[in-house]
Amino acid sequence: MFEEIYKKYWQKIFRLCMGYVNDRSLAKDLAQETFIVVLKKLPEFRNESKIDTWIFRIASNICLRQIERQKRYPKGNFPANLAEDDQASMEPKIKFLYQCISELPEMDRIIISLELEDVKQADIAHIVGLSSSNVRVKIHRIKEKLRIKFRGYGE
Secondary structure, three states, rough: HHHHHHHHHHHHHHHHHHHHHHHHHHHHHHHHHHHHHHHHHHHHHOOOOOHHHHHHHHHHHHHHHHHHHHHHHOOOOOOOOOOHHHHHOOHHHHHHHHHHHHHOOOHHHHHHHHOOOOHHHHHHHHOOOOOOOHHHHHHHHHHHHHHHHHHHHOO
């Protein structure tokens, strides 16, 4: 069962982590840490929510803890850009999108990263602890912020 979950959700969790930290190496570590927790806690999963909601919640919590550690114990500059060798392999617009997302406030990064992974808005609300209507409004506002940033793309 775990192998199926890992195969099905690895890319989504990795992209979610990228939305938080905008660093491929760190995102891989955070995604891996997520699946270690999933493996350990899977027998305790009670099906009170969908499995993907549960996994996204675990990943979000792990990413938030990492961001908090970075704030408390900074090791120089926290990467605002992707690593040089990673940049060459990603399409420029995708790089720019991750850059824009990384500049958003913490809660906005969480919400838009989940939205980009096609997590239902009701599930996002459950993950972040907001009402569904509040999440809908936030997604609209975040997308508008990103649209404005993209107008300046390539300038």
